[in-house]
Amino acid sequence: MNKIKSGVYGLNALLDGGINENSATVVIGCSGAGKTTLATQFIRRGLEMGQEGIFVSLDENKEQIIKEAIQMGWKKIVDYIDEEKLVFIDASGHEFSAFIKKELPSFVADWKGANARISIDPLTPVMWSTSDRYEQRELIGFMLKETRKVGTVLATLEEHGMAGDLSGNETVIPMYLADCVIHLKSIHSPEGGLQRRLKILKCRSSRHSKTEHQYAIVKGLGIVVDPDNSSLMPSRDVPDKFRKVLEEKKGSIPNRVYLRLVEIMEDLRDDDFSDIKLDTLMREIIAEYQND
Numbered sequence: 195m196n197k198i199k200s201g202v203y204g205l206n207a208l209l210d211g212g213i214n215e216n217s218a219t220v221v222i223g224c225s226g227a228g229k230t231t232l233a234t235q236f237i238r239r240g241l242e243m244g245q246e247g248i249f250v251s252l253d254e255n256k257e258q259i260i261k262e263a264i265q266m267g268w269k270k271i272v273d274y275i276d277e278e279k280l281v282f283i284d285a286s287g288h289e290f291s292a293f294i295k296k297e298l299p300s301f302v303a304d305w306k307g308a309n310a311r312i313s314i315d316p317l318t319p320v321m322w323s324t325s326d327r328y329e330q331r332e333l334i335g336f337m338l339k340e341t342r343k344v345g346t347v348l349a350t351l352e353e354h355g356m357a358g359d360l361s362g363n364e365t366v367i368p369m370y371l372a373d374c375v376i377h378l379k380s381i382h383s384p385e386g387g388l389q390r391r392l393k394i395l396k397c398r399s400s401r402h403s404k405t406e407h408q409y410a411i412v413k414g415l416g417i418v419v420d421p422d423n424s425s426l427m428p429s430r431d432v433p434d435k436f437r438k439v440l441e442e443k444k445g446s447i448p449n450r451v452y453l454r455l456v457e458i459m460e461d462l463r464d465d466d467f468s469d470i471k472l473d474t475l476m477r478e479i480i481a482e483y484q485n486d
């Protein structure tokens with residue numbers, strides 16, 4: 195899997211090296227969580243590396259996005275627009291939905307062979323362009339499939355209602371269809387402070403972080419994540435321990451299985467075993483092969 199740098203400080207380590215190339219990422223967060231900031235950082239990083247950028251803005255107009263980007267310390271955004279390396283698509287949910295249905299294939303054909311980064315911010319109005327769940331799924335599925343042909347996509351989603359409740363249609367459908375889902379939790383604490391936590395909910399083909407990480411929005415830098423977390427330390431105590439258990443139980447499993455398990459252990463870390471007890475794992479392996 196080819197990984198590309200997200201442009202968000204501290205995030206790549208949590209995604210097993212970065213975002214998968216030609217994949218679709220969904221970033222979910224409430225108002226003010228930093229979705230537009232993240233979408234901008236993602237595009238900016240690509241432009242720095244010579245990739246094209248397409249910013250589909252469904253909420254704020256182009257001028258507003260540019261203004262905020264400059265305030266965040268990205269003055270060069272103006273040059274990229276002048277040089278036509280960064281393209282803006284300003285649309286309403288209905289307009290963009292019609293664009294997906296009618297014009298997207300020819301747009302993709304025009305951009306054939308491109309290696310772009312595409313930010314869609316936010317995807318929510320596109321979901322709202324129809325109330326039919328099947329149609330919503332078809333629309334978003336088709337859009338992601340097409341856009342992945344010309345680059346790597348990052349779409350943001352608004353989180354409404356109770357913090358952390360991601361069970362509504364408008365979040366569930368894009369979450370299923372995306373390759374990677376990042377949740378930005380921004381909670382006002384009763385003491386008046388703001389707690390910001392980032393969590394990777396899924397990242398296909400990647401050994402990603404499974405815990406929450408503190409993040410900040412810093413003027414001039416954008417989102418900065420603190421990746422430090424004990425579960426991410428590449429500690430190998432558990433696989434080492436399991437190798438010892440395997441040695442003891444060697445006689446209870448076929449030799450080919452024993453050899454394969456020893457080999458597998460070399461590539462694993464403690465956090466790979468966070469959801470399973472070693473005793474249980476060994477017991478079930480023995481049970482699986484007992485009659486071989």
Ligand SMILES: Nc1ncnc2c1ncn2[C@@H]1O[C@H](COP(=O)(O)OP(=O)(O)OP(=O)(O)O)[C@@H](O)[C@H]1O
Binds near residue numbers: 228414
């Ligand atoms: N110049 C700045 N310096 C520091 N922090 C900033 C600056 N500009 C914005 N922020 C922080 O970023 C937050 C807004 O981030 P952003 O616009 O990316 O959020 P969003 O998730 O897109 O919100 P919305 O859903 O309202 O569009 C602000 O609430 C503020 O905390």
Ligand SMILES: [Mg+2]
Binds near residue numbers: 229230253315
């Ligand atoms: Mg925004």
